[in-house]
Amino acid sequence: MAEPPGLRARKKEATRLALHEAALRLAAEQGADRLHVEAIADAANVSRRTFSNYFSSKEEALFYDDAVRLRRMLELVRDRPADEAPWTVLSRAAEQLTAEGLDEPDPAWLARRRQLRAHPGLLAHQVAAYSTIERDLATELAPRLTGADVELRSRILAATFLSTLRVATQHWIENPRGSLLGAVRAGLRLAASNGTPGSWVRAVAGSS
Amino acid sequence: MAEPPGLRARKKEATRLALHEAALRLAAEQGADRLHVEAIADAANVSRRTFSNYFSSKEEALFYDDAVRLRRMLELVRDRPADEAPWTVLSRAAEQLTAEGLDEPDPAWLARRRQLRAHPGLLAHQVAAYSTIERDLATELAPRLTGADVELRSRILAATFLSTLRVATQHWIENPRGSLLGAVRAGLRLAASNGTPGSWVRAVAGSS
DNA sequence: AAGAAAGATTGCGCATTGAGCAAGTTTATT
DNA sequence: AATAAACTTGCTCAATGCGCAATCTTTCTT
Numbered sequence: 053m054a055e056p057p058g059l060r061a062r063k064k065e066a067t068r069l070a071l072h073e074a075a076l077r078l079a080a081e082q083g084a085d086r087l088h089v090e091a092i093a094d095a096a097n098v099s100r101r102t103f104s105n106y107f108s109s110k111e112e113a114l115f116y117d118d119a120v121r122l123r124r125m126l127e128l129v130r131d132r133p134a135d136e137a138p139w140t141v142l143s144r145a146a147e148q149l150t151a152e153g154l155d156e157p158d159p160a161w162l163a164r165r166r167q168l169r170a171h172p173g174l175l176a177h178q179v180a181a182y183s184t185i186e187r188d189l190a191t192e193l194a195p196r197l198t199g200a201d202v203e204l205r206s207r208i209l210a211a212t213f214l215s216t217l218r219v220a221t222q223h224w225i226e227n228p229r230g231s232l233l234g235a236v237r238a239g240l241r242l243a244a245s246n247g248t249p250g251s252w253v254r255a256v257a258g259s260s
Numbered sequence: 261m262a263e264p265p266g267l268r269a270r271k272k273e274a275t276r277l278a279l280h281e282a283a284l285r286l287a288a289e290q291g292a293d294r295l296h297v298e299a300i301a302d303a304a305n306v307s308r309r310t311f312s313n314y315f316s317s318k319e320e321a322l323f324y325d326d327a328v329r330l331r332r333m334l335e336l337v338r339d340r341p342a343d344e345a346p347w348t349v350l351s352r353a354a355e356q357l358t359a360e361g362l363d364e365p366d367p368a369w370l371a372r373r374r375q376l377r378a379h380p381g382l383l384a385h386q387v388a389a390y391s392t393i394e395r396d397l398a399t400e401l402a403p404r405l406t407g408a409d410v411e412l413r414s415r416i417l418a419a420t421f422l423s424t425l426r427v428a429t430q431h432w433i434e435n436p437r438g439s440l441l442g443a444v445r446a447g448l449r450l451a452a453s454n455g456t457p458g459s460w461v462r463a464v465a466g467s468s
Numbered sequence: 469a470a471g472a473a474a475g476a477t478t479g480c481g482c483a484t485t486g487a488g489c490a491a492g493t494t495t496a497t498t
Numbered sequence: 499a500a501t502a503a504a505c506t507t508g509c510t511c512a513a514t515g516c517g518c519a520a521t522c523t524t525t526c527t528t
Binding site: 268271272306307308309310313 | 504505506507508509
């Protein structure tokens with residue numbers, strides 16, 4: 053089933069990563085607006101054309117790591133028991149994902165990501181990356197719901213969860229007190245009680 | 261304070277709208293992928309260059325109406341009393357916005373919007389339009405919160421609320437049973453109780 | 469191990485597009 | 499009516515996404 057990736061696949065992943073990292077580095081060094089596809093390709097020792105074979109735009113290259121994380125999260129969701137409550141499924145998946153080696157990321161990566169935040173036009177591309185799996189996540193969630201309006205409810209669950217994950221992560225990047233895992237947990241707890249004003253304080257207090 | 265817009269401003273708004281509508285119509289007619297800036301400009305009787313003066317891409321033109329709605333919603337949020345509970349502020353603003361003449365939209369518009377849904381790449385641009393005001397909404401919300409973690413909480417509130425609004429609206433477009441207002445109300449109620457499994461059924465039942 | 473088949477990289481060319489600039493046109497001001 | 503301010507347009511260019519065909523690499527077959 054899970055055959056070890058051959059040399060071909062490994063090489064591909066390597067250049068993909070190289071392109072992603074080159075993009076991130078150059079964007080942080082020279083500013084996101086002076087980032088050109090040609091430069092990224094050069095930095096990764098491939099041709100401009102090859103870049104296009106991997107990514108359809110420099111922004112996609114920039115947020116490739118988010119895409120990977122999100123695809124991985126979808127897998128984790130799939131692996132949760134079918135009878136678990138939906139929000140629990142999502143929370144646990146998010147926690148596993150965060151725990152999986154990305155809890156204490158490389159400081160250089162952190163700094164670069166913080167640089168990127170400055171450029172407001174990039175936010176749009178990041179949310180785009182998230183929106184890519186929104187539907188997949190919803191269809192994964194739907195069979196776990198019972199009652200009326202399953203479709204609407206699954207889509208709202210997926211969308212709000214992903215938004216929360218994105219915002220909590222971003223907030224932690226800009227403002228890293230404590231662990232990322234803690235930030236994600238706090239965010240999810242907050243989102244879980246969006247509509248109940250009294251519980252906010254309690255929810256936050258409970259996170260410490 | 262609010263001077264009536266002169267001829268100049270009215271003309272500008274007119275061409276902006278013309279461009280938006282031309283884009284929407286052409287996208288629905290010929291498919292979103294065969295949509296070219298030149299064609300949009302022609303259909304609106306302006307030059308290609310002028311199109312660029314109004315919109316920075318065809319997708320921005322396509323989702324101009326969302327942008328307008330969202331800016332309007334920000335105003336409505338600003339006008340809510342300062343002591344209202346945050347989620348109530350958002351719900352009321354959304355309801356007002358929906359009630360403001362867009363509750364029973366033009367069937368042609370609806371059909372076109374439904375066509376657009378087919379093209380998956382466009383979702384990214386729609387969420388981009390929503391993300392544009394995410395920060396503004398958060399900074400508007402922040403002063404209405406008390407306690408700890410005001411920044412994180414306001415950002416999560418803004419993000420989840422906007423996601424919900426987007427998904428509920430989109431769901432209603434694809435699936436218009438009842439009024440849009442009803443769909444938005446239901447969506448917000450659902451989002452308000454994301455984490456509490458037992459309350460889902462009650463929340464939905466309460467919407468009928 | 470040799471050769472065929474499948475897959476990846478590259479260069480070339482073209483269509484689309486976003487934007488700066490300057491000249492011409494329309495609206496606002498006085 | 500004259501002047502100023504704002505808008506439109508055509509021209510031009512750099513950047514980009516992608517189809518195509520040639521070449522090189524990995525994998526599969528026998």
